[in-house]
Amino acid sequence: MNELKELTKAEEQIMQQLWEMGGGFVKDIMEQLPEPKPAYNTVSTIIRILETKGFVGHEAFGKSHRYLPKIQKEEYKKLITGKLLHNYFNNSATSMLSFFLEEKKMDVKELDEIMQIINKNR
Template identity: 30%
Template sequence: MRKKQDNSLLTEVELEFMTVVWATGGGTVRDLLAELNKLQQRAYTSVATVLKIMEQKGFLTSERQDRSLVYRPAVPKADYQKTTLKNLSSKLFNDTPAALVARLVEDEEVTDEMLVEMRALLNERLGDNAS
């Protein structure tokens, strides 16, 4: 039995497309194809199909201009980031944001500079500017 796909999250390919849409503000299939092809060559029909699916999932809107559809983001990047982090926290860290942060801090690739930046963000959130 096949598991029902979670339509609240983008697939890897859709996220690549959405990143371009967020960066450019949107465009026609041809516009977005030109940007996406800077990363990896794709066929026009493949891009058109993925964009249509993303619109059906509610991540994009489209509007006809002349003879082309112009796709725009329906979901702001910050909103999607929030949803994705909540999902990650729920599924991998038992709804415990502190566990997610602890795992991130334990990562060897996190530099001292990044940790200082994280501390500043936490202090700001807590209303405490002390280091």
């Protein structure tokens, strides 16, 4: 398979639904999307793009297709966090953690949980 590419916001929204559902038909995916819902053809086109990018596969049921994630959420999460760390924090997890603390995106309880993880992995 080709190297994983970052998804657009619309593609990521569809993938989030597919990961949560484990797969589904276009109508099933649409039911899960928030209002205002995109047009059926829009969702169908995005899914075909995701299939071209290697993120989605399908099972054929006559003329209908049930779409399934080919890339697991964890794999995509690694790609995105790696790019975030590299592009915005010079590959420094310390800088990234500092940023989240300074921006109040993390509270003391979460920091304690991180310290427990650090201590566990020493």
